[in-house]
Amino acid sequence: MGIQITPSILNADLSRLADEVARIPSADWVHVDVMDNHFVPNLTLGLPVIEALSKHATQPLDAHLMIEDADRWAPAYAEAGCGSVTFHAEAAKAPVRLAREIRAQGARASMALKPATAIEPYEALLPELDTVLIMTVEPGFGGQKFLDLCLPKIRTAREMVRKHGVETWLQVDGGVSLETIERCAEAGADVFVAGSAVYSADDPDAMVVALRERAEAVRARP
Numbered sequence: 001m002g003i004q005i006t007p008s009i010l011n012a013d014l015s016r017l018a019d020e021v022a023r024i025p026s027a028d029w030v031h032v033d034v035m036d037n038h039f040v041p042n043l044t045l046g047l048p049v050i051e052a053l054s055k056h057a058t059q060p061l062d063a064h065l066m067i068e069d070a071d072r073w074a075p076a077y078a079e080a081g082c083g084s085v086t087f088h089a090e091a092a093k094a095p096v097r098l099a100r101e102i103r104a105q106g107a108r109a110s111m112a113l114k115p116a117t118a119i120e121p122y123e124a125l126l127p128e129l130d131t132v133l134i135m136t137v138e139p140g141f142g143g144q145k146f147l148d149l150c151l152p153k154i155r156t157a158r159e160m161v162r163k164h165g166v167e168t169w170l171q172v173d174g175g176v177s178l179e180t181i182e183r184c185a186e187a188g189a190d191v192f193v194a195g196s197a198v199y200s201a202d203d204p205d206a207m208v209v210a211l212r213e214r215a216e217a218v219r220a221r222p
Helices: 014-022 047-053 070-079 095-104 120-128 148-164 181-187 204-219
Strands: 004-007 030-035 061-066 084-088 108-113 131-135 169-173 191-194
Touching: 004 030, 004 204, 014 047, 030 047, 047 061, 047 070, 061 070, 061 108, 070 084, 070 095, 084 095, 084 131, 095 108, 095 120, 108 120, 108 169, 120 148, 131 148, 148 169, 148 181, 181 191, 181 204, 191 204
Parallel strands: 004 191, 030 061, 061 084, 084 108, 108 131, 131 169, 169 191
Antiparallel strands: none
Protein backbone atom coordinates (compact mmCIF):
# COMPACT_ATOMS: atom_id res chain seq x y z
CA MET A 1 0.00 0.00 0.00
CA GLY A 2 1.03 3.61 -0.41
CA ILE A 3 1.98 6.16 2.19
CA GLN A 4 -0.93 7.64 4.14
CA ILE A 5 -0.96 10.87 6.14
CA THR A 6 -3.46 11.23 8.98
CA PRO A 7 -3.52 14.69 10.59
CA SER A 8 -4.55 14.80 14.23
CA ILE A 9 -7.14 17.44 15.03
CA LEU A 10 -5.92 17.55 18.63
CA ASN A 11 -3.80 20.50 17.54
CA ALA A 12 -6.54 22.16 15.49
CA ASP A 13 -8.96 24.86 16.60
CA LEU A 14 -11.47 22.68 18.46
CA SER A 15 -14.12 25.40 18.35
CA ARG A 16 -14.43 25.05 14.57
CA LEU A 17 -13.57 21.46 13.78
CA ALA A 18 -15.50 21.17 10.53
CA ASP A 19 -13.62 24.18 9.12
CA GLU A 20 -10.29 22.81 10.37
CA VAL A 21 -10.87 19.47 8.67
CA ALA A 22 -11.74 21.30 5.46
CA ARG A 23 -8.22 22.77 5.52
CA ILE A 24 -6.62 19.36 4.90
CA PRO A 25 -8.29 17.99 1.74
CA SER A 26 -5.15 16.03 0.80
CA ALA A 27 -5.23 13.99 4.02
CA ASP A 28 -6.07 10.30 3.77
CA TRP A 29 -7.75 10.16 7.17
CA VAL A 30 -8.70 12.51 9.99
CA HIS A 31 -7.18 11.34 13.28
CA VAL A 32 -9.34 11.98 16.33
CA ASP A 33 -7.73 11.57 19.76
CA VAL A 34 -10.21 10.49 22.42
CA MET A 35 -8.88 10.81 25.99
CA ASP A 36 -10.76 10.16 29.24
CA ASN A 37 -8.45 11.71 31.87
CA HIS A 38 -7.95 8.24 33.37
CA PHE A 39 -5.95 6.15 30.91
CA VAL A 40 -4.03 9.35 30.08
CA PRO A 41 -3.91 12.62 32.05
CA ASN A 42 -5.93 14.63 29.56
CA LEU A 43 -9.56 15.03 28.56
CA THR A 44 -10.55 15.65 24.94
CA LEU A 45 -13.31 14.74 22.52
CA GLY A 46 -15.93 12.05 22.92
CA LEU A 47 -18.56 10.18 20.97
CA PRO A 48 -21.03 13.07 20.41
CA VAL A 49 -18.34 15.23 18.80
CA ILE A 50 -17.25 12.38 16.55
CA GLU A 51 -20.83 11.72 15.48
CA ALA A 52 -21.20 15.39 14.54
CA LEU A 53 -17.84 15.58 12.78
CA SER A 54 -18.54 12.48 10.70
CA LYS A 55 -21.34 14.38 8.99
CA HIS A 56 -18.94 17.03 7.70
CA ALA A 57 -15.59 15.30 7.08
CA THR A 58 -15.01 14.04 3.56
CA GLN A 59 -12.21 11.73 4.73
CA PRO A 60 -12.84 8.74 7.00
CA LEU A 61 -12.31 9.26 10.72
CA ASP A 62 -9.52 7.43 12.51
CA ALA A 63 -10.48 7.29 16.20
CA HIS A 64 -7.62 6.73 18.65
CA LEU A 65 -9.13 5.73 21.98
CA MET A 66 -6.83 6.55 24.89
CA ILE A 67 -9.43 5.40 27.38
CA GLU A 68 -10.00 2.80 30.07
CA ASP A 69 -12.52 0.00 29.51
CA ALA A 70 -11.88 -0.06 25.77
CA ASP A 71 -13.76 -3.37 25.50
CA ARG A 72 -16.96 -1.59 26.48
CA TRP A 73 -16.65 1.65 24.51
CA ALA A 74 -14.67 0.98 21.33
CA PRO A 75 -17.47 -0.70 19.30
CA ALA A 76 -19.64 2.41 19.73
CA TYR A 77 -17.11 4.49 17.81
CA ALA A 78 -17.33 2.07 14.91
CA GLU A 79 -21.13 2.31 15.09
CA ALA A 80 -20.79 6.11 15.00
CA GLY A 81 -19.21 5.89 11.57
CA CYS A 82 -15.46 5.88 12.20
CA GLY A 83 -13.53 4.17 9.44
CA SER A 84 -10.91 2.94 11.89
CA VAL A 85 -11.03 2.45 15.65
CA THR A 86 -7.85 2.09 17.69
CA PHE A 87 -7.85 0.66 21.20
CA HIS A 88 -4.78 0.37 23.43
CA ALA A 89 -3.33 -3.03 24.20
CA GLU A 90 -2.83 -1.82 27.77
CA ALA A 91 -6.55 -1.05 28.14
CA ALA A 92 -8.17 -4.07 26.45
CA LYS A 93 -8.97 -7.20 28.43
CA ALA A 94 -10.00 -9.25 25.39
CA PRO A 95 -8.25 -7.70 22.36
CA VAL A 96 -9.15 -10.43 19.86
CA ARG A 97 -12.83 -10.29 20.71
CA LEU A 98 -12.74 -6.49 20.64
CA ALA A 99 -11.02 -6.38 17.24
CA ARG A 100 -13.64 -8.73 15.84
CA GLU A 101 -16.46 -6.59 17.25
CA ILE A 102 -14.98 -3.49 15.62
CA ARG A 103 -14.63 -5.28 12.30
CA ALA A 104 -18.20 -6.54 12.57
CA GLN A 105 -19.32 -2.91 12.69
CA GLY A 106 -17.54 -2.27 9.39
CA ALA A 107 -14.49 -0.40 10.73
CA ARG A 108 -10.80 -1.22 10.62
CA ALA A 109 -9.61 -2.70 13.92
CA SER A 110 -6.41 -1.16 15.22
CA MET A 111 -4.36 -1.77 18.35
CA ALA A 112 -1.99 0.80 19.83
CA LEU A 113 1.09 0.26 21.96
CA LYS A 114 2.67 2.76 24.33
CA PRO A 115 6.44 3.33 23.93
CA ALA A 116 7.31 0.93 26.76
CA THR A 117 4.97 -1.86 25.57
CA ALA A 118 6.70 -4.57 23.56
CA ILE A 119 5.24 -5.76 20.27
CA GLU A 120 6.45 -9.36 20.52
CA PRO A 121 3.69 -10.64 22.88
CA TYR A 122 1.08 -9.56 20.33
CA GLU A 123 2.57 -11.21 17.25
CA ALA A 124 -0.14 -13.88 17.12
CA LEU A 125 -2.81 -11.16 17.03
CA LEU A 126 -1.65 -9.63 13.74
CA PRO A 127 -4.17 -11.53 11.57
CA GLU A 128 -6.94 -10.05 13.74
CA LEU A 129 -5.73 -6.48 13.30
CA ASP A 130 -6.01 -4.16 10.33
CA THR A 131 -3.54 -1.68 11.84
CA VAL A 132 -0.94 -1.59 14.58
CA LEU A 133 -0.28 1.87 16.00
CA ILE A 134 3.14 2.35 17.57
CA MET A 135 3.23 5.41 19.80
CA THR A 136 6.42 7.42 19.40
CA VAL A 137 5.62 9.64 22.37
CA GLU A 138 3.84 8.93 25.65
CA PRO A 139 0.11 9.28 24.86
CA GLY A 140 -1.84 12.14 26.35
CA PHE A 141 -0.60 15.40 24.87
CA GLY A 142 0.28 16.78 21.44
CA GLY A 143 3.51 18.57 20.59
CA GLN A 144 5.88 16.13 22.29
CA LYS A 145 9.37 15.27 21.06
CA PHE A 146 9.73 12.14 18.92
CA LEU A 147 11.22 9.12 20.73
CA ASP A 148 13.86 7.46 18.54
CA LEU A 149 13.92 4.54 20.96
CA CYS A 150 10.66 3.38 19.34
CA LEU A 151 12.24 2.84 15.92
CA PRO A 152 13.42 -0.73 16.66
CA LYS A 153 9.84 -1.64 17.60
CA ILE A 154 8.62 -0.37 14.22
CA ARG A 155 11.25 -2.51 12.49
CA THR A 156 10.26 -5.55 14.50
CA ALA A 157 6.60 -5.01 13.70
CA ARG A 158 7.39 -4.72 9.99
CA GLU A 159 9.34 -7.99 10.12
CA MET A 160 6.39 -9.68 11.81
CA VAL A 161 3.96 -8.42 9.17
CA ARG A 162 6.20 -9.81 6.43
CA LYS A 163 6.68 -13.09 8.29
CA HIS A 164 2.95 -13.73 8.58
CA GLY A 165 2.06 -12.41 5.14
CA VAL A 166 -0.68 -10.17 6.52
CA GLU A 167 -1.70 -6.76 5.22
CA THR A 168 -1.67 -5.05 8.60
CA TRP A 169 -0.83 -1.36 8.33
CA LEU A 170 1.86 0.09 10.59
CA GLN A 171 0.94 3.50 11.93
CA VAL A 172 3.11 5.85 14.00
CA ASP A 173 1.85 8.67 16.17
CA GLY A 174 3.86 11.23 18.11
CA GLY A 175 6.33 13.88 17.06
CA VAL A 176 5.97 13.10 13.35
CA SER A 177 7.34 15.98 11.27
CA LEU A 178 9.46 16.66 8.21
CA GLU A 179 12.49 16.01 10.43
CA THR A 180 11.34 12.60 11.73
CA ILE A 181 9.07 11.03 9.11
CA GLU A 182 11.97 9.66 7.08
CA ARG A 183 13.24 7.64 10.04
CA CYS A 184 9.78 6.19 10.59
CA ALA A 185 9.39 5.28 6.93
CA GLU A 186 12.83 3.67 6.84
CA ALA A 187 11.85 1.58 9.85
CA GLY A 188 8.76 0.31 8.04
CA ALA A 189 5.83 2.55 8.94
CA ASP A 190 3.34 3.39 6.20
CA VAL A 191 0.65 5.45 8.02
CA PHE A 192 1.68 8.64 9.77
CA VAL A 193 -0.24 10.70 12.33
CA ALA A 194 0.91 14.33 12.41
CA GLY A 195 -0.73 16.97 14.56
CA SER A 196 1.51 19.87 15.49
CA ALA A 197 3.46 19.67 12.24
CA VAL A 198 0.28 20.05 10.18
CA TYR A 199 -1.78 22.53 12.16
CA SER A 200 1.12 24.80 13.13
CA ALA A 201 2.00 25.22 9.45
CA ASP A 202 0.86 28.30 7.53
CA ASP A 203 -0.72 25.94 5.00
CA PRO A 204 -1.78 22.70 6.70
CA ASP A 205 -2.64 20.95 3.45
CA ALA A 206 0.71 21.82 1.89
CA MET A 207 2.34 20.23 4.93
CA VAL A 208 0.28 17.08 4.41
CA VAL A 209 1.58 16.91 0.85
CA ALA A 210 5.17 17.58 1.94
CA LEU A 211 5.07 14.88 4.60
CA ARG A 212 3.75 12.33 2.11
CA GLU A 213 6.42 13.25 -0.42
CA ARG A 214 9.16 12.93 2.18
CA ALA A 215 8.01 9.43 3.19
CA GLU A 216 7.44 8.35 -0.42
CA ALA A 217 11.00 9.39 -1.27
CA VAL A 218 12.25 6.91 1.31
CA ARG A 219 10.12 4.17 -0.23
CA ALA A 220 11.53 4.95 -3.66
CA ARG A 221 15.14 4.39 -2.64
CA PRO A 222 16.80 1.28 -4.06
